[in-house]
Amino acid sequence: MAKDLQFWTPCRHRRAFLFDRRGTSAVEFAMLAPLFILLLLGMVAYGIYFGASHSVQQIAADAARTAISGLDQQERQQLVNSFVQKNAGDYPFVDIAGLTVSAQDSTADGSQFVVSVRYDARNLPIWDLLSGLPMPDVIIARSSTIRIGGL
Template sequence: MMAERPRLFRPLVQTVLHNSRAVAAVEFALLAPLFFALLFGVLQVGIYLQNYNAVQSVVADGVRIVMIEYQKDNELSDEQIRSVILARAVNAPYLLDTDRLIVNVDRSGGSRISGAAEIDIEIRYTLSDIVPGYELPGSTVTHERSIFVAS
């Protein structure tokens, strides 16, 4: 029985070796998972970098708006600052998803500069995954910045 086993597979192996369609199918079966893993990985990195840049830019825009308002003697509350940043984040050009976006505005700590109030702004954004059910490590982008305004 053991001697017959190679004889059974020999015609199959010869067919695969001599048939170019069969060879292409085997090559595709071996390389397709690697190709798709690389494709999805590149897409996920691209989405991560776009969201990372968007979060940084939203914080910078929020800081800029708060500084301009304080220069016009228009003192904003924490909730007003938060709503300005959220409005900026969900509209073009950033288009971040509000369900995955957390904006914290905090004045509770003492200021590091005398005569100035320190406002801390932190944004956390959870990234969406391309492959459902597989969460990548580090899938939350966090950016924090402090504003010093005259008190």
């Protein structure tokens, strides 16, 4: 019985605790999990933002292609507005209520027509995903220029 008590002396108990490797995976996970989750949420947030940005650019490009069939600036503006009203809801991550579209002849070159699209991305779910994550601007602005009359 004296031998059994000798094993549980404070010195031996501390030494056994120091060299015990059980639970190291849990400690490593507790240290690395927050960083991993932060990276994962950052990738998801920026992926959604880049998806919305790409959709806004595609809306501008498709609207400019639609506008090329107009004879004057007013008709081209009507074609652009009609295209956006009918089709903008089909693009991912874009709510038509947040779109502002401008279509006009280029001031730099009269043979070009410019479609500018601004999207207020405040309704995207990424802004509430993680408050400490640095995010880009909530306004996505893209434009597309197309030459009027072919060559």
